Amino acid sequence: MSRSAPGSELSPVSSAAQESSGARECLHCSVRHLSVCSALSCDEVHALERITVSLPVPMGATLARSGEPRTYVYTVTEGALRLVRTLADGRRQVNGFVLPGDYLGLSGSDLHRYDIEAIADSRVCRVPTTQMRDLRQHHPHLERKLLQRACQELDAAQDNALALARLQPPERLADFLLRLAAREATLAGHSSNRVSLPMGRGDIADHLGLTMETVSRTFTKLRQQGLIALPHLNVVEILDFAELQKLANDGA
Amino acid sequence: MSRSAPGSELSPVSSAAQESSGARECLHCSVRHLSVCSALSCDEVHALERITVSLPVPMGATLARSGEPRTYVYTVTEGALRLVRTLADGRRQVNGFVLPGDYLGLSGSDLHRYDIEAIADSRVCRVPTTQMRDLRQHHPHLERKLLQRACQELDAAQDNALALARLQPPERLADFLLRLAAREATLAGHSSNRVSLPMGRGDIADHLGLTMETVSRTFTKLRQQGLIALPHLNVVEILDFAELQKLANDGA
DNA sequence: CGCTTCGTTGATGGGAATCAATAACGGTGG
DNA sequence: CCACCGTTATTGATTCCCATCAACGAAGCG
Numbered sequence: 001m002s003r004s005a006p007g008s009e010l011s012p013v014s015s016a017a018q019e020s021s022g023a024r025e026c027l028h029c030s031v032r033h034l035s036v037c038s039a040l041s042c043d044e045v046h047a048l049e050r051i052t053v054s055l056p057v058p059m060g061a062t063l064a065r066s067g068e069p070r071t072y073v074y075t076v077t078e079g080a081l082r083l084v085r086t087l088a089d090g091r092r093q094v095n096g097f098v099l100p101g102d103y104l105g106l107s108g109s110d111l112h113r114y115d116i117e118a119i120a121d122s123r124v125c126r127v128p129t130t131q132m133r134d135l136r137q138h139h140p141h142l143e144r145k146l147l148q149r150a151c152q153e154l155d156a157a158q159d160n161a162l163a164l165a166r167l168q169p170p171e172r173l174a175d176f177l178l179r180l181a182a183r184e185a186t187l188a189g190h191s192s193n194r195v196s197l198p199m200g201r202g203d204i205a206d207h208l209g210l211t212m213e214t215v216s217r218t219f220t221k222l223r224q225q226g227l228i229a230l231p232h233l234n235v236v237e238i239l240d241f242a243e244l245q246k247l248a249n250d251g252a
Numbered sequence: 253m254s255r256s257a258p259g260s261e262l263s264p265v266s267s268a269a270q271e272s273s274g275a276r277e278c279l280h281c282s283v284r285h286l287s288v289c290s291a292l293s294c295d296e297v298h299a300l301e302r303i304t305v306s307l308p309v310p311m312g313a314t315l316a317r318s319g320e321p322r323t324y325v326y327t328v329t330e331g332a333l334r335l336v337r338t339l340a341d342g343r344r345q346v347n348g349f350v351l352p353g354d355y356l357g358l359s360g361s362d363l364h365r366y367d368i369e370a371i372a373d374s375r376v377c378r379v380p381t382t383q384m385r386d387l388r389q390h391h392p393h394l395e396r397k398l399l400q401r402a403c404q405e406l407d408a409a410q411d412n413a414l415a416l417a418r419l420q421p422p423e424r425l426a427d428f429l430l431r432l433a434a435r436e437a438t439l440a441g442h443s444s445n446r447v448s449l450p451m452g453r454g455d456i457a458d459h460l461g462l463t464m465e466t467v468s469r470t471f472t473k474l475r476q477q478g479l480i481a482l483p484h485l486n487v488v489e490i491l492d493f494a495e496l497q498k499l500a501n502d503g504a
Numbered sequence: 505c506g507c508t509t510c511g512t513t514g515a516t517g518g519g520a521a522t523c524a525a526t527a528a529c530g531g532t533g534g
Numbered sequence: 535c536c537a538c539c540g541t542t543a544t545t546g547a548t549t550c551c552c553a554t555c556a557a558c559g560a561a562g563c564g
Contacts, residue, residue: 087501091418095410108404136396143395144388150402152360157409158337158347164416165461166343169520201543209417211521216544233529233543249339421552453511463553468512485511485561 051131056123057081063116063124070112072126073105079122080198083114084206094207096160097199101187105132106150120198164209167249169218172208175248177228177236193241197234303383307376309333315368315376322364324378325357331374332450336367336458346459348412349451353439357384358402372450416461419501421470424460427500429480429488445493449486 057063057079064070066085076098083095095114098104104124107113127135136143156179163172177195185191197204205212222228227244229237238244309315309331316322318337328350335347347366350356356376359365379387388395408431415424429447437443449456457467474480479496481489490496 085414087418093414093417095413106403106406108400108407113407113410137392140389140392140395143392143399147395147399147402148360150399150406151358154358154402154406154409155360155365157406157413158365161347161409161413161416162337162345164413165345165458166339206417212543213522213545214520217520220544464511465513465554466552469552472512 051127053126054123055126056121057118059118059121061118063118064112066112066115068112070105070107070110070129072128073103073132074124074126076100076102076104077123077125079118079120081116081118081122081124082199082203084117085114092206093209094199094203097203097207099183099187103146103149105129106146106153119200119203169208169210169214170221171247171249172210173204173215173218173222174227174244176204176208177238178244178248181238193238194231195236195238197236303379305378307378309370309374309376311370311373313370315370316364318364318366320364322357322359322362322381324380325355325384326376326378328352328354328356329375329377331370331372333368333370333374333376334451334455336369337365338367344458345461346451346455349455349459351435351439355398355401357381358398358405371452371455421460421462421466422473423499423501424462425456425467425470425474426479426496428456428460429490430496430500433490445490446483447488447490449488 054077059079063074063081064072077100079100081098081104083098085093085095097119098116104116136146159175159179163175167175180197181191181195184195199207201215202212205215208215210218219228219230222244223230225243227238227240227247229239231237306329311331315326315333316324329352331352333350333356335350337345337347349371350368356368388398411427415427419427432449433443433447436447451459453467454464457464460467462470471480471482474496475482477495479490479492479499481491483489
């Protein structure tokens with residue numbers, strides 16, 4: 001129950017008309033991230049604009065709950081969200097963090113398999129699954145891109161499983177930081193030694209299968225070893241990239 | 253280094269002509285499992301037959317090694333294989349087990365990300381990735397099916413991650429057995445309380461992020477609790493389905 | 505029948521979880 | 535700007551569970 005904001009339920013969605021400027025921004029996002037630009041005619045672009053809604057998601061808000069029907073797919077344009085699964089006895093797992101450019105909707109299930117919660121003020125593009133189905137049928141390019149993405153996510157999920165199954169806490173954290181850094185680098189287009197951590201320690205713990213205390217101790221250990229620095233609570237500076245990579249078993 | 257058979261390298265592939273009957277069987281498999289039957293014309297079926305090779309993989313043989321270029325995709329028709337990743341210091345993870353009906357080739361990487369090893373005498377259908385690419389472009393149905401499959405595997409990978417991150421040994425093993433049972437049920441078309449374990453204890457351990465000893469002890473514990481029986485080393489009989497499911501947290 | 509491999513069971517130690525206390529941060533209002 | 539408060543993060547002490555080390559038992563095979 002961490003970081004639950006006061007009024008954490010989403011307000012009803014504003015209409016597409018009201019959000020037309022947002023919709024255009026979102027379209028841009030969709031086109032850029034799914035790389036289907038060339039496959040769309042002008043009419044199709046307008047069709048997409050009509051069914052696409054840009055939606056603000058304030059920090060702490062829940063975009064979807066586990067078990068609910070999956071009526072929309074999303075692409076994230078701003079902020080950060082977490083995918084959370086909770087067991088009956090309260091054990092929690094953060095399945096992943098969703099950052100700008102990520103697509104939310106690759107699942108074989110008709111129901112949401114996890115809660116989707118904003119860990120920062122965010123903005124997402126929303127498309128009804130039904131419409132998405134139509135879009136995919138008309139644009140093979142889109143389907144191909146989605147398959148590509150699904151395969152990449154599958155690879156990432158397997159890397160994650162390896163980390164959870166066999167890496168020790170410092171190795172897991174190193175792996176996590178390096179992956180965050182890589183994502184941020186591709187997002188920003190340039191590499192930086194600074195990595196921002198929009199999520200709290202508890203979220204990191206629940207993502208890595210550890211406790212918050214162990215995550216905290218591990219941060220301290222990496223700091224003492226001179227591998228990283230923590231200028232702020234939510235910013236990591238990577239001091240020794242090579243050594244960190246060696247610790248993370250080179251991701252392989 | 254478990255279960256490495258004496259001559260564990262695959263013999264050079266026999267030609268498609270020599271394996272024509274096998275190829276037909278394999279086609280059947282491909283069609284059935286990828287459900288693209290209706291999308292293929294007669295000519296296309298012949299084209300598929302020409303590029304498809306049914307290949308025996310003896311137990312202990314290695315079908316592919318981590319780091320090698322991915323020149324083929326496979327569907328499995330007989331036997332069982334394991335997907336293995338090994339760290340520099342010998343720590344091992346079994347990413348998954350591949351059973352008849354499974355498709356091997358959903359990856360974003362050009363290189364194999366794990367070793368593929370037969371844990372029983374097996375048979376696979378082999379298609380060059382290049383040809384597969386062509387096939388996909390000509391048959392949107394196929395692409396859609398692959399995306400569907402990728403999404404299902406993604407869901408499964410996430411379930412697995414939850415188990416690795418948060419479940420305790422008995423819960424993990426229960427989850428594992430139930431998933432195996434479910435797969436076997438869909439394969440055979442009917443449900444049975446008997447589940448066969450083609451893999452050894454070490455493989456189960458490396459799949460669940462445990463040691464062989466813990467797996468063995470956990471089997472004993474489940475047996476003593478009356479949840480399962482072990483008629484043979486490689487056969488589990490599920491005695492109390494409901495209780496086992498409760499233990500596995502209902503897979504959610 | 506002995507060999508080898510694999511699985512089970514036992515004894516021990518280490519490391520992360522847990523419990524508990526302190527410290528740092530972030531926001532709010534004076 | 536600073537004092538106050540709730541939340542979050544860090545640090546410390548203890549416990550428990552799994553990995554490790556080691557020995558034993560069982561199964562497949564020549």
